[in-house]
Amino acid sequence: MVRWEPGTRERLQAAALELFAARGFEQTTAAEIAESVGLTERTFFRHFSDKREVLFHGQDQFLQVFIDGATAAPPGASPLEVIAAALQSAAVFFPDERRSFSRARQAVIDKNPALQEREQHKMAGLATAVAEVLRGRGTGEPAATLAAQSGATVFGIAFAQWIRDDETRPMADITSDVLQELVSLTA
């Protein structure tokens, strides 16, 4: 079951995730999502441009939180420290009350190659944006791109751990551990 706040957008999101899980993403229409919570298709499209947006809504804010963290790192921070700052900033986007939603969302994406491609494209965009922040701070290439993509890798692995059924640790702690593991790996 997906718990979520009771606003219209959130009701539509929760309903969509239930239907995607039960019938499959491709087999579910916007109209069916809306009807399942007593709303019209027109209301659905006031909140989301299409049914994919139910899954990817909010990604601009996530990207911004990540970039803000990198930008706010102290002057003189190493590329790895900038990435650590970005990761810690992004962790606030994943509070405990979001975990059940994130789990359900990921289960839908894992079943659909086109959605996986979109998700990977999003993470690639994240790395591109953070590399630009690093270059703006004076980091050269390939170090900027390497650090940014490593940050995206750490985020992805930490997120997969965070949504595991038996996982209760906060995202910030998991992220720190995975980043430390990357350092050990290349030591």
Add this chain to the structure above:
Amino acid sequence: MVRWEPGTRERLQAAALELFAARGFEQTTAAEIAESVGLTERTFFRHFSDKREVLFHGQDQFLQVFIDGATAAPPGASPLEVIAAALQSAAVFFPDERRSFSRARQAVIDKNPALQEREQHKMAGLATAVAEVLRGRGTGEPAATLAAQSGATVFGIAFAQWIRDDETRPMADITSDVLQELVSLTA
């Protein structure tokens, strides 16, 4: 200009890249590609299942070369050494005579978000396969996934460098340098 061996498949590939570059990927049909080198659409489809395959043909071999390198690393090699072995093995897939083809191919992909998503999906698949090899060699998680994804990152950055207009160094040398840079970054 794309130089390539004169077999039918290769003629079709070279012709497709020229047309994709001139008109755009979406605007080019399989029939037009075939006609431009005096062949029929039917011949095209004997070599490629669709026009995307012109760009992605050979990816299974590339994946296999990468995995073979990881598998063949000496027993007791660290995860990073296994990745280094995979990268060196994969470098043979990118000899100098392939460079102009790879440049032209990448230029087409860079202009088309759907093709970029497919390319990113391919790299994600590569990392998944190499992580499996590492786990088979006794590496735990998240180290196996971290190392495999870092290997994919290093490959991607090295490849982007290899196809730069002014670049003449062999892929194996560039790959070594980028891997070394990753080590420095996390030192």
